[in-house]
Amino acid sequence: MKQYVLFGMLFMTFQTHSQNAVKITFLPKFERENLTLNKVYYFKNDTLNISNFKCYISNLTYYKNDSIVHSSIKKAHLIDATDSRSFIIMENEFFKFDKIRFNIGVDSLTNVSGIFEGDLDPANGMYWTWQSGYINFKLEGTSSLCPARKNKFYWHIGGYSPPYNTLRQVSLKTNGKVSIQLDKLFEEIEISEEYQIMSPNDNAVQIADKFVFLFNTTR
Amino acid sequence: MILSFVLKKDNLFFSPPDYFPKTVYNFEQNPLDSNKIELGRILFYDPILSKDNTISCASCHSPFNAFAHTDHDLSHGIFDSIGNRNAPALFNLAWQKTFMWDGAINHLDMQALAPISHPSEMGSNINEVIKKLNESKAYKKLFLNAFQDSTISTSKILKALSQFQLTLVSSNTKYDKVKMGKETFTEQEKNGYQLYKNNCASCHSEPFFSNYNFENNGLPIDQTLNDMGRYVITQNENDKRKFKVPSLRNLSFTYPYMHDGRFMTLKEVINHYTSGIEYSETLSLQFNESIELSSNEKVDLISFLLTLNDKDFVFNKKHQFKKIADQAKE
Numbered sequence: 001m002k003q004y005v006l007f008g009m010l011f012m013t014f015q016t017h018s019q020n021a022v023k024i025t026f027l028p029k030f031e032r033e034n035l036t037l038n039k040v041y042y043f044k045n046d047t048l049n050i051s052n053f054k055c056y057i058s059n060l061t062y063y064k065n066d067s068i069v070h071s072s073i074k075k076a077h078l079i080d081a082t083d084s085r086s087f088i089i090m091e092n093e094f095f096k097f098d099k100i101r102f103n104i105g106v107d108s109l110t111n112v113s114g115i116f117e118g119d120l121d122p123a124n125g126m127y128w129t130w131q132s133g134y135i136n137f138k139l140e141g142t143s144s145l146c147p148a149r150k151n152k153f154y155w156h157i158g159g160y161s162p163p164y165n166t167l168r169q170v171s172l173k174t175n176g177k178v179s180i181q182l183d184k185l186f187e188e189i190e191i192s193e194e195y196q197i198m199s200p201n202d203n204a205v206q207i208a209d210k211f212v213f214l215f216n217t218t219r
Numbered sequence: 220m221i222l223s224f225v226l227k228k229d230n231l232f233f234s235p236p237d238y239f240p241k242t243v244y245n246f247e248q249n250p251l252d253s254n255k256i257e258l259g260r261i262l263f264y265d266p267i268l269s270k271d272n273t274i275s276c277a278s279c280h281s282p283f284n285a286f287a288h289t290d291h292d293l294s295h296g297i298f299d300s301i302g303n304r305n306a307p308a309l310f311n312l313a314w315q316k317t318f319m320w321d322g323a324i325n326h327l328d329m330q331a332l333a334p335i336s337h338p339s340e341m342g343s344n345i346n347e348v349i350k351k352l353n354e355s356k357a358y359k360k361l362f363l364n365a366f367q368d369s370t371i372s373t374s375k376i377l378k379a380l381s382q383f384q385l386t387l388v389s390s391n392t393k394y395d396k397v398k399m400g401k402e403t404f405t406e407q408e409k410n411g412y413q414l415y416k417n418n419c420a421s422c423h424s425e426p427f428f429s430n431y432n433f434e435n436n437g438l439p440i441d442q443t444l445n446d447m448g449r450y451v452i453t454q455n456e457n458d459k460r461k462f463k464v465p466s467l468r469n470l471s472f473t474y475p476y477m478h479d480g481r482f483m484t485l486k487e488v489i490n491h492y493t494s495g496i497e498y499s500e501t502l503s504l505q506f507n508e509s510i511e512l513s514s515n516e517k518v519d520l521i522s523f524l525l526t527l528n529d530k531d532f533v534f535n536k537k538h539q540f541k542k543i544a545d546q547a548k549e
Contacts (some may be wrong), residue, residue: 042471114248115377122332123345124375129336131452132325164454201454 062097067151105136159200166208259383269341285469292480293398300339346372393526428467437496
């Protein structure tokens with residue numbers, strides 16, 4: 001009898017496991033490796049490191065055969081390279097999907113709607129205090145090609161209203177694993193010219209235009 | 220039903236006259252509550268918000284100056300550093316879409332982050348403020364009373380500060396009393412009102428005496444500041460030299476005037492409009508026709524403008540300094 005109960009329990013565990021809540025993992029990467037902060041990377045003719053990486057993922061929607069099956073309850077999710085728990089977005093239910101769509105950054109409505117808690121708390125360092133607005137994507141570090149003091153570069157990409165809207169949308173066929181290929185930014189951007197971007201402007205928009213290329217399905 | 224309940228409740232602390240339009244601020248997201256207002260009031264007067272505990276909001280926004288900063292053309296902050304703009308008066312904030320002379324801030328809740336973080340104002344940051352408040356038993360108690368939760372967070376601090384500032388409503392001037400049929404203008408004031416309507420009202424529109432838009436009023440650029448106003452925020456050429464139109468309410472309490480406090484007297488201000496306008500590409504269209512006022516008319520206009528002073532507002536005890544210890548003895 002005991003054995004049957006045990007077996008039954010195992011079966012139930014298996015059941016709940018297979019019916020597990022959906023989760024999406026966003027993994028920051030540099031070339032083939034997972035991103036390690038402050039590690040020296042030799043990339044093309046550059047020697048660089050990344051000391052800080054944060055970005056918002058918002059309005060995450062799940063599709064199956066091109067129709068919406070679920071919209072994430074969480075308005076915006078902050079990915080922070082210092083905390084691997086932040087790489088995962090959990091949904092509270094199970095459903096099947098083959099495609100996701102999301103924004104990189106915080107949408108304009110949220111930007112003008114006052115104060116929020118949690119991931120949108122300005123205490124997270126992703127909000128400009130001198131000019132209202134979220135920083136959508138933040139990458140800092142040093143690069144041997146960067147002419148600034150101590151070779152430091154600051155890419156604080158934000159801006160929610162035209163012509164400097166830096167919110168970008170991504171659609172991806174995926175089973176739940178997405179990589180953020182940060183090395184691609186260094187391929188696309190001349191760091192010797194664009195190394196200090198900390199307000200909504202043309203340069204911020206140009207960098208935002210590259211965001212979509214960073215997000216890929218992990219095979 | 221729910222909405223009417225919310226509004227009714229708000230009326231205890233917030234009851235503007237019926238000729239004031241619908242508020243921009245969404246009170247449903249932050250319903251007024253006496254404990255939250257009091258917490259906001261205590262925070263407003265507490266220098267704990269600044270890096271070295273020397274500067275409070277009220278340092279530059281004094282209740283007796285309609286929450287502006289008299290005697291200082293440019294405001295100063297910690298370490299005696301001097302900013303680059305005149306501290307604006309604070310009242311009727313619930314009807315404003317943007318804040319600061321250049322509209323840098325898009326929501327009242329977010330406003331306080333700017334002076335808290337600015338190196339020449341309070342020179343701190345919200346994390347530092349949260350840490351300091353958390354170390355105070357008295358504040359923990361105030362937050363608990365206000366939010367039924369003693370965890371101090373950005374959102375609670377900012378919402379409490381908003382609540383206090385939302386109660387700063389100026390609507391009891393002589394002008395308001397005339398509007399409500401309780402008093403009448405003198406002949407001189409009546410004449411001044413007409414002059415105001417003909418010459419000032421398109422930007423300083425009733426009942427707030429500002430349209431809260433951004434305009435270039437023809438001030439020559441102060442070369443020591445080279446302040447381009449709204450352009451700094453939008454990077455749009457059409458916004459160069461534009462600043463947010465300030466209200467004319469409480470003028471006697473809020474001198475010096477203009478974004479850089481360049482004029483000490485109302486007379487200087489009026490003389491600027493009659494004979495000091497400098498043409499530039501973005502000059503507001505209103506100035507295509509020059510403003511002509513005789514010296515008698517200037518006196519009449521000023522007599523009307525003085526009916527916009529709100530002594531009840533400026534001397535309202537509910538808006539004045541409150542020390543944390545008075546509120547929350549441990």
